[in-house]
Each structure stands twice: as structure tokens, then as C-alpha cells.
Amino acid sequence: MKIGIVSDSHGSMGAVEAMLAHPAAKGVAVWLHAGDFAPDADALARLAGVPVYCVAGNxxxxxxxxKDEELVALAGHRILLAHGHTYGVQYGRERFAKAARQAGADIAVYGHTHCAENCMMDGVLVLNPGSVARPRDAMEGSFMTMELTEGNAPGVQLIRFEPR
Ligand SMILES: [Mn+2]
Known part of the structure; x- marks a missing residue:
């Protein structure tokens, strides 16, 4: 099952449309939007025609x-989705990773920092797709795709592309 992960679109429909037009977004069955702004997730759902899970950003x-966070069960995995500001992710991801582990999640997705991240922490795969519209770690916006199958480690890809 192919999952799309996006965050911090900040009202930029141009960036959301460019993301959906990217070849890597083809075949995404479910999108996760990690907040800022939540209405963009509604637009994404309309444009993509697939389910979108979304949480509130600051x-x-x-x-x-x-909600501030969602626990999403997909393809035998459990994903804690949160914007991350309530966990102070800008100072470190330890609290967020611990909360995910305690919730029984093996994957934790956050946003807020506008910087992409893909690391293992506390036995949890911690992911930030960066900002699709206002990146702070590169010139290009970014999103992620994640191939999820039961019993296997997720296959995560970071995609950077020119925002419109
Ligand atoms: Mn934010």
C-alpha cells in the first residue's frame, strides 16, 4: 500500500497541485497531512480522490x-500522526517518539519544522516530509511516499520538487 505524506502546505494550492502532478504521487492510496493548514487536506482529498488523514497544526x-493527533492503522502498521508543536519537536523528537511507542505505533509522522527527517528513534520510525510549500532545509518543496506492507519495514522516499 502506497502512502503519501505531506505537511505545512500553508494554503498553497499551487504546491499541492504540483505535488499531485509529480510522478512519485501516482498510485498513492492514502495521504497523511501533518497540519498547517488543515483545510488544505480537504482540498487534497477532493483533488486526489483518496482518503486523507489530517491533524491540526499551530x-x-x-x-x-x-484533532491534534491521530493514530492511523494501515497495512499492519500503526502510525502516530501529529503536527509536533505540542511535543516540542523543534527542540528534539525524543518526546514524540516515546509517545508513539507508548501508543503502540511503529511509525511517527510530524511536521512543523519544515525540515525533512527520516530516522529511527526509540524503536520508532520518525518521519517529517518537510514543507511542500515553505521549505527551510532546501530550495525545493518536499513530500514523502511510503510503501507499507504487513510484516515488512516501510520503504520511505523523500521527493523534492520545484514549487509553483
Ligand atoms: Mn507549524
Whole structure:
């Protein structure tokens, strides 16, 4: 099962459309949006025509519909999805990784820093797709794809592309 991971689109529909037009986005069955801004996830769902899980970022208006975090079960894996600001991810990912492990997740996805990351921490695969619209770690926006199959380690790819 191919998962798309995106964060911090910050209202840039051009960046979301460019991401969806990228060859790497082809065949994505489910998108995860790690917040900022949550309405972009609704637009993504409309454009992509597949389910999108989304959480609230620090830049999102409070909404009963969008939670601060989601525990998503897909293809035999459990993913903790959160924007990350409530875990202080800008100072380190230890608290977030620990929360994921305690929730029984083997994957933890966050955003907020606008810097891509792919590392193992506390036995949890910790992922940040970077910002699709306002990258701070490169000139190009980025997103991730993740191939998930039960019983296997996820195959993660970081894709950088020219934002519109
Ligand atoms: Mn943020």
C-alpha cells in the first residue's frame, strides 16, 4: 500500500497541485497531512480522490473536526500522526517518539519544522516530509511516499520538487 505524506502546505494550492502532478504521487492510496493548514487536506482529498488523514497544526483554527493527533492503522502498521508543536519537536523528537511507542505505533509522522527527517528513534520510525510549500532545509518543496506492507519495514522516499 502506497502512502503519501505531506505537511505545512500553508494554503498553497499551487504546491499541492504540483505535488499531485509529480510522478512519485501516482498510485498513492492514502495521504497523511501533518497540519498547517488543515483545510488544505480537504482540498487534497477532493483533488486526489483518496482518503486523507489530517491533524491540526499551530497555525490551524481550533476545530472539533480536526484533532491534534491521530493514530492511523494501515497495512499492519500503526502510525502516530501529529503536527509536533505540542511535543516540542523543534527542540528534539525524543518526546514524540516515546509517545508513539507508548501508543503502540511503529511509525511517527510530524511536521512543523519544515525540515525533512527520516530516522529511527526509540524503536520508532520518525518521519517529517518537510514543507511542500515553505521549505527551510532546501530550495525545493518536499513530500514523502511510503510503501507499507504487513510484516515488512516501510520503504520511505523523500521527493523534492520545484514549487509553483
Ligand atoms: Mn507549524
Amino acid at each position: 497555525g490551524d483554527w481550533p476545530s472539533p473536526r480536526v
